[in-house]
Amino acid sequence: MxxxxxxxxxxxxxxxxxxxxxxxxxxxxxxxxxxxxxxxxxxxxxxxxxxxxxxxxxxxxxxxxxxxxxxxxxxxxxxxxxxxxxxxxxxxxxxxxxxxxxxxxxxxxVDSLAGALDDAPTAFPEPTDTSDIVAERERVLARIREVCTTMVGELDRYEGDQYGTFTARVNGSRWELKRDGAQVSYLRVGGSDGIYLLSQYGPPSVPDLKELAPDVAAFVDAYNEHVTELTETAEELEV
Structure with missing residues (x-):
């Protein structure tokens, strides 16, 4: 080999x-x-x-x-x-x-960065305190929740279902109050992508609340008209 x-x-x-x-x-x-x-x-x-x-x-x-x-x-x-x-x-x-x-x-x-921040300021104005704004928002929301809780309680009494919604159009926007029994699930304005005035996720922004709060009364009026129509219908029932 x-x-x-x-x-x-x-x-x-x-x-x-x-x-x-x-x-x-x-x-x-x-x-x-x-x-x-x-x-x-x-x-x-x-x-x-x-x-x-x-x-x-x-x-x-x-x-x-x-x-x-x-x-x-x-x-x-x-x-x-x-x-x-x-x-x-x-x-x-x-x-x-x-x-x-x-x-x-x-x-x-790295050397070229030396001193790059020497003139960068580190003294800034004190941020404005927002506690008063937040407290005012909570006050307005508490009143809205109080009214809506009364509404869903009444809806729960006569509708009989565990879950339900009441909707109305106010100033061109769709308002929807959803209930879970006699508890408020949410109050939403503007459809599925709208603004939640009441929800489990957190409060609305102050600008949104400022814009929509004046329309809450019109939404309650729409509910009252709805109940009035139901009452008149019930009075017309014959056995």
Whole structure:
């Protein structure tokens, strides 16, 4: 049997050295990613840095490096750090030779931000207190809820169903009072995408309440007319 030539270079040694270099860059780039995330803010982001040999893009996610891409001025781009397979040894070697230049570009960018906030003001006017506005809103809403609770109580008495609604059109808008037994479920103005004056989700805005509160009386009048019609109908019943 003819003797086969032996490999002059051990592939395992090449792979081990590739993993060693890639791991060292990843560990270092992780620190850069954390620093970039702190400066830019947020859990996700990226930034590109230019060197004489090409462009580097550092992308971070959840404060750690997601990928580090090197795009040389000539040749194919290489993901020096990524969540996929490690780069080819020759591509990694090309990127590794420029990695120090990338770090210097990163440092230069950070240095350029020094003093950027020196003149930024930190003294601001005191926010106006809203407690009186909120208290007034609660007072108006409490009265609206009181009236509507009386209405749904009466509706529950004669309709007999556990759930129901009373609707009326006021100044061109559809008002809907929904009840759950004798309790108010909601008072909504303007259909399914409208404004909830009463609901389980929270109060309306003060501007919305200011606009719609004057129409509550007309809505109650519409209810009273509805009850009057029912009363007249009942009086006409014969047994």
């Amino acid at each position: 003819t003797d086969l030539p032996e490999l002059e270079t051990d592939p395992e040694a090449v792979a081990d050295r590739r993993d060693e270099v890639a791991g060292a860059i990843r560990d270092h780039a992780s620190g850069l990613a954390r620093a970039l995330a702190r400066v830019q803010g947020g859990d996700y982001g990226r930034r590109a840095f230019t060197t004489d040999a090409g462009e580097w893009t550092l992308k971070y996610e959840a404060g750690d490096v997601e990928f580090l891409l090197f795009e040389p001025r000539s040749g194919e781009p290489v993901y020096v750090v990524s969540t996929k397979q490690p780069p080819e040894p020759d591509a990694l070697a090309l990127a590794a030779r420029d990695y120090a230049a990338f770090v210097r570009a990163f440092d230069a960018w």
